[in-house]
Amino acid sequence: MRQVGWVSVAGGAFILLVCxxxxxxxxxxxxxxxxxMRPGLFPAILGAVGFLVGAALIVNGVFKGAGEVPVEGVxxxxxxxxxxxxxxxxxxxxxxxxxxxxxxxxxxxxLSDPRNNLLTTIGLALAAASLVSVIFVWALGxxxxxxxxxx
Amino acid sequence: MDMILLGMEQAFTLESLYYCFVGVSVGMIVxxxxxxxxxxxxxxxxPMTFYVGPMSALVMLAxxxxxxxxxxxxxxxxxxxxxxxxxxxxxxxxxQMARAGxxxxxxxxxxxxxxxxxxxxxxxxxxxxxxxxTIGMAFGSAEYFAVVLFGLxxxxxxxxxxxLRGLSMMVIGMLLGCVGLDTNSAVARFTFGNLDLRSxxxxxPLVMGLFGVATVVMSxxxxxxxxxxxxxxxxxxxxxxxxxxxSIMPILRGSISGSLVGILPGTGTTMASFVAYGTExxxxxxxxxxxxxxxxxxxxxxxxxNAASQTAFVPTLxxxxxxxxxxxxxxxxxxxxxxxxxxxxxxQRPDLFWGLIVSFWLGNLLLLILNIPMIGIWVRLLxxxxxxxxxxxxxxxxxxxxxxxYNPFDVWMALxxxxxxxxxxxxxxxxxxxxLGFILGPLAEIHFRNTMSISGGNFSGLISxxxxxxxxxxxxxxxxxxxxxxxxxxxxxxxxxxxxxxxESLHRDGRSR
Numbered sequence: 001m002r003q004v005g006w007v008s009v010a011g012g013a014f015i016l017l018v019c020x021x022x023x024x025x026x027x028x029x030x031x032x033x034x035x036x037m038r039p040g041l042f043p044a045i046l047g048a049v050g051f052l053v054g055a056a057l058i059v060n061g062v063f064k065g066a067g068e069v070p071v072e073g074v075x076x077x078x079x080x081x082x083x084x085x086x087x088x089x090x091x092x093x094x095x096x097x098x099x100x101x102x103x104x105x106x107x108x109x110x111l112s113d114p115r116n117n118l119l120t121t122i123g124l125a126l127a128a129a130s131l132v133s134v135i136f137v138w139a140l141g142x143x144x145x146x147x148x149x150x151x
Numbered sequence: 152m153d154m155i156l157l158g159m160e161q162a163f164t165l166e167s168l169y170y171c172f173v174g175v176s177v178g179m180i181v182x183x184x185x186x187x188x189x190x191x192x193x194x195x196x197x198p199m200t201f202y203v204g205p206m207s208a209l210v211m212l213a214x215x216x217x218x219x220x221x222x223x224x225x226x227x228x229x230x231x232x233x234x235x236x237x238x239x240x241x242x243x244x245x246x247q248m249a250r251a252g253x254x255x256x257x258x259x260x261x262x263x264x265x266x267x268x269x270x271x272x273x274x275x276x277x278x279x280x281x282x283x284x285t286i287g288m289a290f291g292s293a294e295y296f297a298v299v300l301f302g303l304x305x306x307x308x309x310x311x312x313x314x315l316r317g318l319s320m321m322v323i324g325m326l327l328g329c330v331g332l333d334t335n336s337a338v339a340r341f342t343f344g345n346l347d348l349r350s351x352x353x354x355x356p357l358v359m360g361l362f363g364v365a366t367v368v369m370s371x372x373x374x375x376x377x378x379x380x381x382x383x384x385x386x387x388x389x390x391x392x393x394x395x396x397x398s399i400m401p402i403l404r405g406s407i408s409g410s411l412v413g414i415l416p417g418t419g420t421t422m423a424s425f426v427a428y429g430t431e432x433x434x435x436x437x438x439x440x441x442x443x444x445x446x447x448x449x450x451x452x453x454x455x456x457n458a459a460s461q462t463a464f465v466p467t468l469x470x471x472x473x474x475x476x477x478x479x480x481x482x483x484x485x486x487x488x489x490x491x492x493x494x495x496x497x498x499q500r501p502d503l504f505w506g507l508i509v510s511f512w513l514g515n516l517l518l519l520i521l522n523i524p525m526i527g528i529w530v531r532l533l534x535x536x537x538x539x540x541x542x543x544x545x546x547x548x549x550x551x552x553x554x555x556x557y558n559p560f561d562v563w564m565a566l567x568x569x570x571x572x573x574x575x576x577x578x579x580x581x582x583x584x585x586x587l588g589f590i591l592g593p594l595a596e597i598h599f600r601n602t603m604s605i606s607g608g609n610f611s612g613l614i615s616x617x618x619x620x621x622x623x624x625x626x627x628x629x630x631x632x633x634x635x636x637x638x639x640x641x642x643x644x645x646x647x648x649x650x651x652x653x654x655e656s657l658h659r660d661g662r663s664r
Contacts, residue, residue: 039338042329049322086364089549093553106546107542116539128546
């Protein structure tokens, strides 16, 4: 069995699917003609081109994939914690205000590294809160309530 | 000459000076810290630019961009860990010099080389801008389309080990650019009924997630267990006469090649530094030779990357063609402030253009002065554990993204793009062409539509003039070269080696092999 470059194949498949989806979706808008282009035409062209490029990438991976460096390790814990941190911020910022949102986002992303203990995390959260207050609220004068409904 | 005076008027205001200082300082710090680059810093500060006006925004973003070229070499030399990709080459000889007990000299020479390189770059801009803006007057839709397409394809494929990947990112970026209201017909495309998407995807969450968070997350493991041993004193930094003699030509050569490389779209400061290093190899080498701690190996790339960082602004400002992701951010910041970069920029807003050029001078001067005493501080900063810096960066991303529209939807978008960004890194897709496609895609569509409409659906409308024909021809040539390269047997082993060397000379924790 020939050595297949799975990274290229996976990548190509991803591109192919996304561009293919755009291609199909663009048909719900009017296409028009080349001389009178309507909204659907350009995305359709792009989607088709992208589909071909994705296919080419797959083919490239299959036929010239030998010697491809395998996928590098993803720091899963860091990724999950960071995504959770951003999500936490998005949830809280409107309802609870700046400080709780900052605490949550800093705290959750600090969890990425197991060496950060509770004390460090709280310290970081305080540092982040002060930094953000200085830069965004004081220096830039943005109307960001610290705690919603309070101040 | 009066243009320069006009520029000085703009650049010497208190506000411009302040933002220049902020920009270069942030740039320097960011350049020093591994794991976060100037692109991420520009992305993080992009929301700020909405409030400060175009001149200050430009001055600050530019300061970050060329400022980081100064700082990037510090970590390269001291830790064998490049602070920014363009400093990877500096690590080769720089770290050797440090191990031989001469880190101070290496640091000092990079500062000088960077200043000279930057200055040559600025002179190049001043010389070329007049030429380019005259040509720019001849630009109609067909020409714009050809140039935009050329720039996009060039940026995605040239000098790229994986041009197919670059191209696919470009297409995806252009598709993302189609999301939202179509300018021509006011039809909401790809919004799935979502009100927030009707105005299109916002650049800020895209950039923050894709470039900022994704790279920072991936660096969590690597940029950490490093220590610095010696103390650096001012005296230890002074070079000998021999050092100076050996550095003169490399600095000049690096400055010139860097200036030229920087103008082309798709090539950036990293390529400039590689080209300069490669050029030096062709010349008679002294003792120690290149690769073993030669000062040429530090001076040339550093001059080149600074020169390139200045001339990179030329196509962005004068043609409206950003050649890299960082330039795309600058381009975006201008658009947000209601300014359309392009051939008319110099004639319509000479104050902005020349003010920026003069601020480049100022910034470089500031950096020269700041860098020398700051070395000690950098050393201490680099010893701050990444695990402490990281959560602060994430929070800054959140607040920064939210501050643009006060809409949590933007933060959710940043989340989405962070995840996508990590996926791209894993699949070895470069995000830069995506950003370029995102920003330039809508422009390409507009000009394509206009050209087709004028020519009545006839493709010959695209080659209606010398300019458009030339660029389209060049674009086709690039694509054909790429296709040929795909079918050709093996890739050139030399280039692979030169590019792999700096990365593979480091273990993940910074020890050298």
